[in-house]
Amino acid sequence: xxxxxxxxxxxxxxxxxxxxxxxxxxxxxxxxxxxxxxxxxxxxxxxxxxxxxxxxxxxxxxxxxxxxxxxxxxxxxxxxxxxxxxxxxxxxxxxxxxxxxxxxxxxxxxxxxxxxxxxxxxxxxxxxxxxxxxxxxxxxxxxxxxxxxxxxxxxxxxxxxxxxxxxxxxxxxxxxxxxxxxxxxxxxxxxxxxxxxxxxxxxxxxxxxxxxxxxxxxxxxxxxxxxxxxxxxxxxxxxxxxxxxxxx
Amino acid sequence: xxxxxxxxxxxxxxxxxxxxxxxxxxxxxxxxxxxxxxxxxxxxxxxxxxxxxxxxxxxxxxxxxxxxxxxxxxxxxxxxxxxxxxxxxxxxxxxxxxxxxxxxxxxxxxxxxxxxxxxxxxxxxxxxxxxxxxxxxxxxxxxxxxxxxxxxxxxxxxxxxxxxxxxxxxxxxxxxxxxxxxxxxxxxxxxxxxxxxxxxxxxxxxxxxxxxxxxxxxxxxxxxxxxxxxxxxxxxxxxxxxxxxxxxxxxxxxxx
Numbered sequence: 001x002x003x004x005x006x007x008x009x010x011x012x013x014x015x016x017x018x019x020x021x022x023x024x025x026x027x028x029x030x031x032x033x034x035x036x037x038x039x040x041x042x043x044x045x046x047x048x049x050x051x052x053x054x055x056x057x058x059x060x061x062x063x064x065x066x067x068x069x070x071x072x073x074x075x076x077x078x079x080x081x082x083x084x085x086x087x088x089x090x091x092x093x094x095x096x097x098x099x100x101x102x103x104x105x106x107x108x109x110x111x112x113x114x115x116x117x118x119x120x121x122x123x124x125x126x127x128x129x130x131x132x133x134x135x136x137x138x139x140x141x142x143x144x145x146x147x148x149x150x151x152x153x154x155x156x157x158x159x160x161x162x163x164x165x166x167x168x169x170x171x172x173x174x175x176x177x178x179x180x181x182x183x184x185x186x187x188x189x190x191x192x193x194x195x196x197x198x199x200x201x202x203x204x205x206x207x208x209x210x211x212x213x214x215x216x217x218x219x220x221x222x223x224x225x226x227x228x229x230x231x232x233x234x235x236x237x238x239x240x241x242x243x244x245x246x247x248x
Numbered sequence: 249x250x251x252x253x254x255x256x257x258x259x260x261x262x263x264x265x266x267x268x269x270x271x272x273x274x275x276x277x278x279x280x281x282x283x284x285x286x287x288x289x290x291x292x293x294x295x296x297x298x299x300x301x302x303x304x305x306x307x308x309x310x311x312x313x314x315x316x317x318x319x320x321x322x323x324x325x326x327x328x329x330x331x332x333x334x335x336x337x338x339x340x341x342x343x344x345x346x347x348x349x350x351x352x353x354x355x356x357x358x359x360x361x362x363x364x365x366x367x368x369x370x371x372x373x374x375x376x377x378x379x380x381x382x383x384x385x386x387x388x389x390x391x392x393x394x395x396x397x398x399x400x401x402x403x404x405x406x407x408x409x410x411x412x413x414x415x416x417x418x419x420x421x422x423x424x425x426x427x428x429x430x431x432x433x434x435x436x437x438x439x440x441x442x443x444x445x446x447x448x449x450x451x452x453x454x455x456x457x458x459x460x461x462x463x464x465x466x467x468x469x470x471x472x473x474x475x476x477x478x479x480x481x482x483x484x485x486x487x488x489x490x491x492x493x494x495x496x497x498x499x500x501x502x503x504x
Contacts, residue, residue, distance in 0.1 A: 200300065205336040208296050209350040209402055210324035219349060223340025227385070 001232070002032045006042060026052045029074070036061055039085075043067070048076045056080040057235055065089040075101040079230050082108040083242055090117045095127035095158075103130045107225045109242065110135055110143040110172075117146045122155040130161045132228075136221055138246070139170030146177045147191075153183050162191040167198060167224060169217075198224075218247045249274045249443045250295070250328075250410055255306030257287075257294050257468075264290045264301070266468040272410075272443050277436075277457060279446045281479060282465035283487050288447045289333055291465075292414040295445075296330045297323050310410065325354055329408030331399040333415040333447075338386040343398065344368075346386050347405060354406050371404040374434075376427050392419025400428045404435065411444045417453040429456030451479040466491050 002014035010019050016028040025047040026032065036042070036058040046054070048071040061084045069076060071094060093102050108114065120129045129149060137143045149160045164176045176193040198220045206216040221243050226236065250272040257265035264287045272278050280288050294301050295308060297320040307316045315323050338346075347368060351359045372379050375397045387395050396416060403411060413432070417425055433456060436442055446453060454462075454476065462479045464472040464487070471491055472478065482490050 202336055202338050204296075204298050204300075204320060205332065205338070206341075206346065206350075207320040208324055208330050208332075209346070210321050210353040210406065211346075211349050212321050212353060213319070215349055215353065216321075219341050219345060220338070222345075223338060223342070223385070225340075227340030 002030065004032060004034045006034060006036045006044070007038045008040070010044075023047060026050070031055070033057075036063060036065075039063065041065075045070060048072060048074060050074040053077045053230070054079070055231065055235070057082070057238075059083050059238070060085060062086045063089065065091075068092040068094065069102065070094050070096060071100040071102060072096050073100055075103070077230070078102070078104045078106075080104075080106045081225075081229070081231070081235060081239060082106075082114075083239075084108075084111075084114070086112055087114040087116070089115070091119070093118070093120045093129065095120070095122050095129065096124060098124045099126050100124065101128040104132065105229055106133045107229060108135050109225070109246065110137045110141045113142045115144045118148070120147075120149045120160070122149070122151045122158045122160065124152070125155055126157040127155055128159045130159075131163070133164040134224060135164075135166045136225065137166055137168050137172045137174050140172060142173040144175050144177075147179065149180045149182075149189070151180075151182045151184065151187055156184060156186040158187050160187065160189040160191075162193075164192075165194040166196075167221075168195065169197075214247055218243055221247065249276075249311065250445075251309040252295070253306050253309070255294065255308065256304045257290060258302045258304060259290065259300065264468050265294065268306075268469055270463070270470065272445060275441045275443060276461070277444045277446065277459045279448065279454065279459040279462045279479060280465050280470075281448060281451070281462060281482060281487075283449060286465045287468045288449070288465055289414055292330055292332075292412045292445075292447055295323075295412060296320055296328065321353065324406075324408075327409035328412070329403055329406060329410065330412045331396070331403060331414060331416055333418060335387050335395040335399055337388045337390075339388050341386045343382050343384055343386050347382070347402065350402065351405055367405055368401070371401045374404070374431055375401055377401065393421060393424040396420055397424065397428055400431055404431065407439070409439070409442050411442060412447065413444065413453070414447045415449070416446070417448060417450060425452060426456065429453055433457055451483045454479050464491060 002016050005011040018025040018027055022043055023045045029050040031053045034054060034056045039062040041064040043066045045068045051074045063084055118131060131147060133145060135143055143166060145164050147162050151158055160180060162178050166174045168174060174195050178191045178193050180189050182189060203216055206219060222240060225239055252268060252270045255265060255268050282288050290301060294303060297318060307314050310326055348359055348364050368382055369379055377397045381394060396419060459476055462474050463470045
């Protein structure tokens, strides 16, 4: 695993990436880990020219991020987990050339205030975007998602998917705005947005086997946050420990 | 063991059980039969404490304790087990985490991984169940039969003293029905004081688990009680003829 530390400056000991001020170019296909270890403002560009898997994480920070993924060719898989104090984040994903593809999976626990804007730009034909966000909003938190999929007229045969779900754990201010701007017919598009609590039936089923309400929530939150997330052991363990702490 | 005294149960304002009474003694096997929609599954949910079902009066006593106001998990820890008609699929929650948490809750201490795996694999083998299902998301992608076997696997691990089988036979092929029913019979033989309440609209499962009493439920109340022969009569003649013929009580049950 190539590790990239995002501090006041970008630090990495990997020869598989090129760092040019705030632009990180991935030179080889493979797995990369990015961790934001300091609070602050970040304005980064990631240049993708092949099949790249990025695992991003950040814990207990105040972040103001405006990042861009430039996918010239190949497939970018992003798996990202946040458990921060405050986040304001704008993500731009440019699918620049024919066949470029992104699979973006984000999960977070929102404690106070977090705002996310995700812009996906289908700039050429047969580009594919699959955007999945899943959040747990703690009581009294504020969590907003705006997801904009933009399709250019020449992007025939493109496939777009947006799925966002927020599980609320009490009174909180949440919203999801899924937008798809599609000027052509030859596009396959799907979106789904859900805000709500865990299903009563699920809670009853687990409690009917002797599991307390608190432990039931722990099981459901862990399952929800970790499912379909390609996380290696250390991050996975960190998330499990976090859930155990929040629902102590 | 379990005594249900004069309960009225409502769902979304509609009455489902009316002045319902039932006494189940230690070690006995009772069957509630009836066509679809008469309140059979409601009964199982009410015993287990599903708060979607509003109990307006009466009480439910289990092992001399009034459980009417107890939470669902408390009832389970007292020894009541509900094998559900449609076990839920919960994506992301691994069957293993779920089973181990449930076992630990019942025992009041964390179950060691070795002990858990050993018990789990032995139970899965008894049920002719694919051991890999233990590591998958809870019931997700399981066949109907696998879901029911997973319920019985839980039963074998949690070792309840009162078992409710809600339509256990639905979704099971003949071989799977035989396997799960024989596992339950074996459990009952090993734990003779365990009582069982079987909820069904068919009598197939009763070939393997012979009941002491058979009750027929209609419009939210028990209209007829008898022995095993009553189930066979229903199978032969259908509910309309059996319920419509008479309301007299067959056998020596005095609950009604």
